[in-house]
Amino acid sequence: MHVDMDAFFASVEQRDRPELKGKPVIVGSPPDRRGVVCAASYEARKFGVRSAMPSRTAKTLCPHGIFLSPCIHKYRKESHEIMSLIRCFCEKIEQMSVDEAYLDLSGRCLGNDFEASLMSALPIAREIKAVIRRERQLMISIGIASNKMLAKIASDYDKPNGLVLIPERDKKLFLACLPVRSIHGVGKTSNEILNKAGLHTIGDIQEHKGELVSLMGNFGPLLKQYALGMDDRRVESNDSVKSISSETTFMRDTDNRNILKSALKEQAEEIAEKLARHDVFAHTIQVKVRYGDFTTLSRQTTLPEGIQDTSAIYRNACQMLARERLVNQPLRLVGISASKLWNIKYSQLKLPLAFEPED
Template identity: 40%
Template sequence: MPLEPWTGPAILLVDLDAFFASVEQLDHPGWRGKPVIVGGDADKHGVVSTASYEARCFGVHSAMPASTARRLCPDGIWTHGHFDRYNEMSRAIMDIVRNETPYVQQVSIDEAFADVTPTAVNREHPAIVARRIQQCVEELGVTCSVGVGSSKTIAKIASDIDKPRGLTVVYPGRERSFLAPLPVRTLSGIGAAAEAKLKARGMTTLGDIADADEAQLVRLFGKNGHVMYVRANGGDDAPVVTDDLVKSVSNETTFAIDLVCRDEVEAAMATMAAKVGRRLRRKGLKGRTLGLKVRFDDLSFRSVQRRLDHPSDDELAYTPLLYRMIDEVWRPGIPVRLLGVSMTGFDTEENVQESLFALADEVPNADDVAPVVKDEEKRRGLIKATDLVKDRFGESAVRFGRELRGEGNTTGSASKNPADYR
């Protein structure tokens, strides 16, 4: 059928269908057509990272506790995943998208926005571009769903309408009618608490929000109320951000068995600090603000951060500082479910709130803490040598003894943050 003319901005959201599970089914032909679950161990606080559509028929979904998923789908095929493989596939797919337009914003390992607005030079219809991307992705052995709209909000919602292999096009001028019947939770940023407030005032659909008094929404939600109102009416001028400005480099781990002893906690912090340091060096970055996040067995969390005297990518220098920081938020004997280490402050106009962690506002300077190896030349030489070994033989080829102490005490769950695969 002929396509209607397109005028104005055109944004795609390319969303890979059950990506981790789809790659596993591609690589294991015997798993095709069967319920595949990628995630952590059911008896170790694990969660589901991705479930194939066959597993979703049993009610299994991402972020579900692995124990619940096992109960719902006892015959499911479980795997912790092969993350290097997922990263390899993700890069190949993102290259397909970038072959269509240089304006690509990858938001996770399996999602990316792309600006394909027709121009005087290239008048190709956005729906044709979207379908071509789908076909190229299918040639790699996995599938994707694509939403096409005049904004990132519309494209994101459209991509979820018809999965898997869906292609949903919302033409300019039809945004409000497209959004009106959808539940309020469909809009990004509206969680359970916001939904409850809206429902208490009789607003259950995006159409209800669009028809509401904007001033009332602002009173309820502050500036987010304005954003909510604009987006429910089909507006959204957020651009596709193509730069790779890094605001935070971080690593966090959820433990299969809660940590209660200081030596276990220090070993875990050292392991994450080493991963953060290596990622900093790979990106050519040095940060000024070190962050530590702790989640306890009751799922509450505390966090603390310190400003370093000098920008650093050297975990042997800043790990001892983490050992002091932990004393501000934890005491031995209190069960620790998760630990996270972050580094921010990569430019002169540092904005620490852009961290992956929700950290405190206070950022006092670091105490005078001695590095693991005091001689800087020897320390840098040791780091360079270990980096070279890891580059050649893999990340686990060389580790300090303290990093081995907690080996195996993880849930096996996977993140979709692309930084965790680089």
């Protein structure tokens, strides 16, 4: 089971301030500063506003949006209350961020067969939703499936206030019509690559006869498994996140600038999204390269103030590659890692770099 609070930060603000109900609320940096959106209400999302988006872009899309500075201590307290309620139903919880978690209900879901076990999770999900609505006056979306990948897709499928179960026997059919971007790990660049290859839906990947390594590198085989509804990751209780990283292994060693830039941009996008989801800023950025002979080098820079948006992460990574002359021969792998992750503080709602985020 995957549980995901609906527009969490914005919903908490709308609950606590009734005058904001029904209005486009955008939680994040003010639009006149360099920073990003942490969360947007569904009223703001109708205008295209999304988390991790530069606040100035959000203002352009939704000029009448109400911008609020994050009150992180309040959101963390609320998260603690919500997770405490959820733990009354399940002990094995893997909390992914302040507003989402995976639950392993295998010990509570009983049935004569696998499908019956999944169905037995529905009453539990309904009770979780009712308790959170009653006790916290907030909405939550829940997905039920046989594995983590499917459960997350299910929880995203009918937001807000959704409850979706994907039967094991119907999982391929359920996935087939969804866009490839629905699969976790398929970012903007990967989506474009797949679309250019004629792969627009998950069903297209299911029916694709060729191998995907040439298109997606090492992610290719895993992408095929995900498209078929398979995922063997277990629900594991986790400590707070210490670092966030992303790497790309190329089919052929390359020093092509456009290929490297494309890979770094996609990695920066993925890291920025996770930073925003975990409500943290990165104070150290590291780049890693591996050459054809498997020699691996890494360089890092510690920043005076934390960063959280795609452009800042990307620019710092590119600057290190150039400054350290790491692309003096073709690369087999390139990657970015963000560490020294600190909670958002009021003084950190601006980005210190002397450039504007790229749209």
